[in-house]
Amino acid sequence: xxxxxxxxxxxxxxxxxxxxxxxxxxxxxxxxxxxxxxxxxxxxxxxxxxxxxxxxxxxxxxxxxxxxxxxxxxxxxxxxxxxxxxxxxxxxxxxxxxxxxxxxxxxxxxxxxxxxxxxxxxxxxxxxxxxxxxxxxxxxxxxxxxxxxxxxxxxxxxxxxxxxxxxxxxxxxxxxxxxxxxxxxxxxxxxxxxxxxxxxxxxxxxxxxxxxxxxxxxxxxxxxxxxxxxxxxxxxxxxxxxxxxxxxxxxxxxxxxxxxxxxxxxxxxxxxxxxxxxxxxxxxxxxxxxxxxxxxxxxxxxxxxxxxxxxxxxxxxxxxxxxxxxxxxxxxxxxxxx
Numbered sequence: 001x002x003x004x005x006x007x008x009x010x011x012x013x014x015x016x017x018x019x020x021x022x023x024x025x026x027x028x029x030x031x032x033x034x035x036x037x038x039x040x041x042x043x044x045x046x047x048x049x050x051x052x053x054x055x056x057x058x059x060x061x062x063x064x065x066x067x068x069x070x071x072x073x074x075x076x077x078x079x080x081x082x083x084x085x086x087x088x089x090x091x092x093x094x095x096x097x098x099x100x101x102x103x104x105x106x107x108x109x110x111x112x113x114x115x116x117x118x119x120x121x122x123x124x125x126x127x128x129x130x131x132x133x134x135x136x137x138x139x140x141x142x143x144x145x146x147x148x149x150x151x152x153x154x155x156x157x158x159x160x161x162x163x164x165x166x167x168x169x170x171x172x173x174x175x176x177x178x179x180x181x182x183x184x185x186x187x188x189x190x191x192x193x194x195x196x197x198x199x200x201x202x203x204x205x206x207x208x209x210x211x212x213x214x215x216x217x218x219x220x221x222x223x224x225x226x227x228x229x230x231x232x233x234x235x236x237x238x239x240x241x242x243x244x245x246x247x248x249x250x251x252x253x254x255x256x257x258x259x260x261x262x263x264x265x266x267x268x269x270x271x272x273x274x275x276x277x278x279x280x281x282x283x284x285x286x287x288x289x290x291x292x293x294x295x296x297x298x299x300x301x302x303x304x305x306x307x308x309x310x311x312x313x314x315x316x317x318x319x320x321x322x323x324x325x326x327x328x329x330x331x332x333x334x335x336x337x338x
Contacts, residue, residue: 011093011094011095012093012094013090013091013092013093013094014088014090014092014093014094014096014097014111014122015090015111015119015120016094017094017122018111018119018120018121018122019045019120019121019122019123020119020120020121021043021044021045022043022045022051022110022118022120022121023038023043023047023049023050023051024050024051024052024053024057024118025037025050025051025052025053025063025077025081026052026053026077027052027053027054027060027061027076027077027078027081028076028077028078029076029077030073030074030075030076030077031068031071031072031073031074031075031076031077031080032073032074034050034068034077035068035069035073046123047065048065048107048108048121048123049062049063049064049065049107049108050062050063050064050065050068051063051085051110051118051121052077052078052081053117053118056115056117057117057118058115058116058117058118059085059087059110059112059116059117059118060078060081060083060085061077061078061081061082061083061085062081062082062085062110063077063080063081063082064082067080068080085110086100086104086106086109087109087110087111087112087116088100088109088110088111088112088122089111089112089113089114090111090112090113090114090119092111097109097122101124104306107123107124108121108122108123108124109121109122109123182319186323190323190326190327190330193330204271204273204276205276205279205329205330205333207267207271208263208267208276208280208283208329209326209329211263211284212280212283212284212287212325212326212329213287213321213322213325213326215256215259215260215263215284215287215288215325216284216287216288216290216291216321216322216324216325217291217318217321217322219252219255219256219288219291219292219295219321220291220292220294220295220317220318220320220321221295221314221317221318222292222295223248223252223291223292223293223294223295223296223317224295224296224298224299224309224313224314224317226295226296227295227296227299227300227309227313228299228309228310228313231299231303231309236299236300236303236304237304238304240300241296241297241300241301241304244296245293245296245297248292248293248295248296249289249292249293251292252288252289252290252291252292252293253285253288253289255288255292256284256285256286256287256288256289257281257285259284259288260280260281260282260283260284260285260288261281263280263281263284264276264277264278264279264280264281264284265277267280268280275336275337275338278332278336279329279332279333279336279337280329282328282329282332283325283328283329283332284325286324286325286328287321287324287325287326287328287329288325290320290321290324290325290328291317291320291321291324291325294316294317294320294321294324295313295317295321298312298313298316298317298320299313299317302316
């Protein structure tokens with residue numbers, strides 16, 4: 001079933017699109033027994049994962065094909081399997097199942113009832129025939145690119161479907177806006193804490209709070225956008241995040257210094273206060289640098305934690321940028337104002 005699924009189909013139960021020709025293994029079987037059983041009773045459909053079930057057909061684990069093939073023949077399935085299995089409930093719709101594919105990037109998911117009995121499997125072919133059309137003898141790199149493209153297309157389809165349904169869009173987006181509510185409240189608290197500094201020279205510091213925050217927020221959004229764009233080429237990893245933090249932080253410093261020098265020069269000349277030059281320069285430089293780091297790190301961390309970075313990354317990164325910029329700005333003022 002290709003990607004041009006209609007809204008009506010996406011709202012149907014996932015059970016209408018599941019396969020029942022899945023491969024099951026007994027937890028007490030050895031790898032040799034399992035392989036012999038599969039040769040004697042091969043499932044008619046495509047095998048992606050082997051599911052381990054108990055005598056009541058309750059799902060207890062999953063064994064990837066590679067793991068089964070490479071396991072010692074005497075190894076038991078209960079020792080080879082992955083016990084923490086991500087399963088889709090029978091109450092889910094096809095659209096909700098789509099979220100599982102985009103968040104976890106697995107090729108198939110088991111479908112279980114209330115008692116966690118395995119009743120079916122849905123794989124990525126339910127959304128895209130492109131993967132099924134990939135030749136089995138194609139190079140691994142080509143297969144990987146095809147798989148990534150399919151996940152990307154599914155993600156686009158999911159986003160469009162969610163945006164077309166106001167209540168679904170609201171539920172997905174509102175909780176993350178609470179980060180901005182919390183950040184705004186914290187900003188108000190910081191203003192109260194540093195009210196002495198804000199009263200300095202007829203509250204001259206307050207004049208430049210908007211530009212300090214605006215620059216930090218703009219850089220944070222730039223970094224978030226670039227991080228999300230990079231996910232199209234490769235999935236995130238902790239190693240990749242650590243490797244990219246240093247160059248992104250360096251970029252943030254350069255952006256902060258260049259914009260900070262411009263704004264601080266204007267501020268110092270306008271107000272005829274030399275100390276204001278260093279306060280504004282430091283506040284913008286530190287705020288923009290922290291914003292760049294947050295804008296890169298937040299989408300990666302959310303994706304690694306199996307959360308949707310497209311909806312959540314912006315509010316969280318902006319809140320981090322605002323708080324870091326205000327803390328830097330006010331503390332420099334407290335340090336430098338005589």
